[in-house]
Amino acid sequence: MKDLFKNIKHDLPASIVVFFVAVPLCLGIALASGAPLFSGIIAGIVGGIVVGPASGSPLGVSGPAAGLAVIVLTSIASLGGSWEAFLTAVVLAGIIQLIMGYAKAGFIAYFFPSSVIKGMLTGIGLLIILKQIPHALGWDKDFEGDVSFFQADGENTFSGIINAFQFFTSGAVLIAGISLAILILWETVLTKKHKIFGMINGPLVVVIVGILMNYLYQNGILNFTLAADQVVSIPVPENLAGFLSEFRSPDFSILSNLEVYKVAIVLAIVASLETLLCVEATDKLDPYKRITPTNRELKAQGLGNVVSGLIGGLPITQVIVRSSANISFGGKTKMSAILHGFFLLISAVTIADVLNMIPLASLATILLLVGYKLAKPSLFKEMYKLGWEQFIPFTATVVAILTTDLLRGIIVGLLVGIFYTLRHSYRNSHHMKKIVTTEDGRQTYELVLAEEVSFFNKANVIEALNIIPENSKVIIDCSKSKSIAYDVVELIKNYESNAKTKNITVEKINFIEPA
Known part of the structure; x- marks a missing residue:
């Protein structure tokens, strides 16, 4: 006390x-x-x-x-x-x-x-x-504390302000x-x-x-x-x-x-x-x-x-x-x-x-x-400096709250934030190491998968594998991965089967076989 x-x-x-x-x-x-x-x-x-x-x-x-x-x-x-x-x-x-x-x-x-x-x-x-x-x-x-942009009387926030200047x-x-x-x-x-x-x-x-x-x-x-x-x-x-x-x-x-x-x-x-x-x-x-x-x-x-x-x-x-x-x-x-x-x-x-x-x-x-x-205006500047992944969800939330209401505005901001999270995950599912040319002239590609590879990374992994030319070798390194979605595992297995038609050799490291 x-x-x-x-x-x-x-x-x-x-x-x-x-x-x-x-x-x-x-x-x-x-x-x-x-x-x-x-x-x-x-x-x-x-x-x-x-x-x-x-x-x-x-x-x-x-x-x-x-x-x-x-x-x-x-x-x-x-x-x-x-x-x-x-x-x-x-x-x-x-x-x-x-x-x-x-x-x-x-x-x-x-x-x-x-x-x-x-x-x-x-x-x-x-x-x-x-x-x-x-x-x-x-x-x-309108009532004190109204948080809706559009109001029951047909007015909105900005028309209310205009009226206020006319009838002050x-x-x-x-x-x-x-x-x-x-x-x-x-x-x-x-x-x-x-x-x-x-x-x-x-x-x-x-x-x-x-x-x-x-x-x-x-x-x-x-x-x-x-x-x-x-x-x-x-x-x-x-x-x-x-x-x-x-x-x-x-x-x-x-x-x-x-x-x-x-x-x-x-x-x-x-x-x-x-x-x-x-x-x-x-x-x-x-x-x-x-x-x-x-x-x-x-x-x-x-x-x-x-x-x-x-x-x-x-x-x-x-x-x-x-x-x-x-x-x-x-x-x-x-x-x-x-x-x-x-x-x-x-x-x-x-x-x-x-x-x-x-x-x-x-x-x-x-x-x-x-x-x-x-x-404060300085906050907009601060969020802009943090990059689009911070600034766009921030701005979307502000605009949605001003034009709808508090809960809808938060939901809009959250959806935009989720989009950027998925986009970030999509772009960081893997990285391709530099190409090595062997004595017989074959090119070797090393595809290193990320720690977490989800279903949303499927398209990105397909895109990476599709750029590998015929008569090459690809090493798919899963040693850093703790979790790979079943869809991606299945994709790699299918790619391995189809790679033979293009004379592509596939080598897998610490690959997680589907159950």
Whole structure:
């Protein structure tokens, strides 16, 4: 416990930033999911207070994920529109994740190439920037935290930005401009001038300034206004009883319906994949390069989803936007994630009306800075220097995330990465040693097979053998090979038989005969 508080001077300010980022995201994702608004707050609380201590991730932050919004929306409909029935599916999904964790299924995370993970981070960074521009300008008809390029209202990310410039709100633009100036000044100048600016969190100052300016707007001191959809909107309970009434319980009578199990399986698989990818990405961002135990993370997420489902919350995953905000603003240990959960709980009970004074433009500027740190131009240059095998999967992931959504983007990047892996394997199945001419004028070729020769190398080996001219000798050296696919073994045997028609002598070294 002592170790948790060891870095409190770093974790506390980071947790405040994550808290401010989490509030609108939790509410927006609940809205997009067709769920009760407060279910997003519940999921954020559980993600911090329950998943935080159980997780082995030092910097990962869990909560409701935008990537699950469409699945939640369609799942509620498939269960007859019953929110309580859906909560049962969330509990079952958590149990499945716990089983996956104990079955050590976390190894799946290690099969995603580094280029795809970096592409995911960069794509999310660019997406954050693109999605927050409308909020900074004071116009956005879509929910906070949307990660889809094409939207249900027929708009897309770029048309949304164009509309935002056409219908901007001066009051929001003024707040965003001042907030961005504060953040840049704080990070590049003030923190270097005096250590007190390092102790006070820049984003916290931005939020306070935003609340103050909104107050001045409301009281006519400044001649600007903000509409209801341009500020945070959290349910305000009148008393403790009103707060507790927001919690719901699952309807376990639906356990006799097979549909609830289908929904639970889909939720468990998608939530686990999102979590494992975010774990991998968060570990790459960690300045100390700590490695999160993935099996423990699946158990923690499973526990979180069981609890969230039991008390009326959305399904939970580890989420990269909040995790990267945590890292960007100085978080050192899991205490920052835990504290953000407590802040969500306390604020929902006590200061919901104050939170509802925070302009979305203020939060947008904080996220713009997070997005920039994830998608720095220097990263594109770095990936390009690593060669096409790294740069193309990286770029494909970025483009696919921007034009589809997070999961589809990752799948596209993974497929491109697999293509390059197979191509690399195809090109490195063997090498041909120099030609030696013997006294009788015959040419000798030595074909040395690689350590691993798979079915995908078959065409390459055929091509190499076909260039050997008539009246020659070929030595097929398998001494370095540990594994040769049956198809390649069969190919060599057939070639040996046909070689006699061309007067080609075949000599095999340590050849693996087919069973």
